[in-house]
Amino acid sequence: MVPAGTILPESATKPAYRDGNVLRWLTAYTASLVGDSVYFVALGWSAQKAGGPTEVGLVMAAGALPRALLMLGGGVLADRLDPRRVLLGSDALRCLLILSVAAGIALTSPALWTLVAVALVFGAVDALFVPAIGALPPRITSPDQLARVTGMRSLSVRLSQIAGPPIGGLAMGLGGTAAAFTVAGLLFALSLPLLLTIRMRPLDTRGEERSEPGTAWKDLVDGLRYIRRHRLIGPLVTAGAVCELGLTGTLNVGMVLLNAERGWGPSGYGWIVSGFGAGAAAGAMLLTVAGRLPHAGLMMAGTLFVGCVGAATIALVPALWIAVVLAVVIGLSAGVFGSLDNALIQTAADPAYLGRVTSVVMLTMVGLAPLSYPLVGAAIGAWGAAPVFVGCGTFAGLGVVIALASGAVRRAELPLQRPSATA
Known part of the structure; x- marks a missing residue:
């Protein structure tokens, strides 16, 4: 024991x-x-x-x-x-x-x-x-x-x-x-x-050079510098932040206003949100079951591109059922993208920096992304849902450009799985 x-x-x-x-x-x-x-x-x-x-x-x-x-x-x-x-x-x-x-x-x-x-x-x-x-x-x-x-956590x-x-x-x-x-x-x-009851594994320092621990402020600056200089983590964090800023407002605030504009009502909103959730859960389940997807960096960028296109066009479709199908596709793409992005960051980061890396990633989700809510609402009030969804989807697509511009992201792979223990 x-x-x-x-x-x-x-x-x-x-x-x-x-x-x-x-x-x-x-x-x-x-x-x-x-x-x-x-x-x-x-x-x-x-x-x-x-x-x-x-x-x-x-x-x-x-x-x-x-x-x-x-x-x-x-x-x-x-x-x-x-x-x-x-x-x-x-x-x-x-x-x-x-x-x-x-x-x-x-x-x-x-x-x-x-x-x-x-x-x-x-x-x-x-x-x-x-x-x-x-x-x-x-x-x-x-x-x-x-x-x-990561897939299990997303699920x-x-x-x-x-x-x-x-x-x-x-x-x-x-x-x-x-x-x-x-x-x-x-x-x-x-x-x-x-x-x-959780048992801990030894900290893998990976031989990376890091500064000696100092004040909390020095450690914070050191962590931000680590993210900025890392060839893989820097572009991944930036691409994820751009995606959050572009899509979160439209999928949360914009979707409510889109349903009101089209007359689909609360029921339609419920179907669309449920479709997105089901797709996202399926994306997380895919990585949970498979454990590893080949060409992870390219697949991550590809699923992000599909999600951005879906988010840009969902306000253009004429029928609710098409919007629900698109929501499933967006959710599936978001589930795979988010799981792969997180998994690549987790496997690439020096564990001694993972708390700070995670805090920066989460800051974009809970701190920066919600700032877009009033902007999205005001823009839809002024110009309607369609141009705002197209614009936000296009902006989020810059995350794809950032990811593909990095050779480290294009070549990124998840670790090969080792033989499993029998006991």
């Missing part, structure tokens, strides 16, 4: 989907993600009871500010400390915070300022959790299994997005917002013992 937290030597390994160590991490991550979804349902309804639509928007947006401001610092902390310890600490804090909120709501109706404070604290703790979870996979599995773990995200809101709604229906907050807190609590 190997004690929890033991450092394991490199050896032939089972496929990730049969590795108990990886499955414990994935179960903990999934429980935490579902807890996130339930928390946001509970927070939104609590805000709705405490105020009007403006107040709901204020509360829901409050958590994004500290998450964006502190994300890079969270990456530094994950690299300076053991990311598993950071995960345990941040998950424990989230558990205590949300269970305390549940107890408070059970006793009295929360004031609006209380909900804003909860959202701010939760967002700050999330800024620690996200980089740490991104830095952990190379320490729990071998390099040849990282692509498969977990999609499934939690499907399961979380109904669980939150059911909890609210049975016991109100206090019950929903309690369920979220218990899901965070469930992940803690699983994280405690």
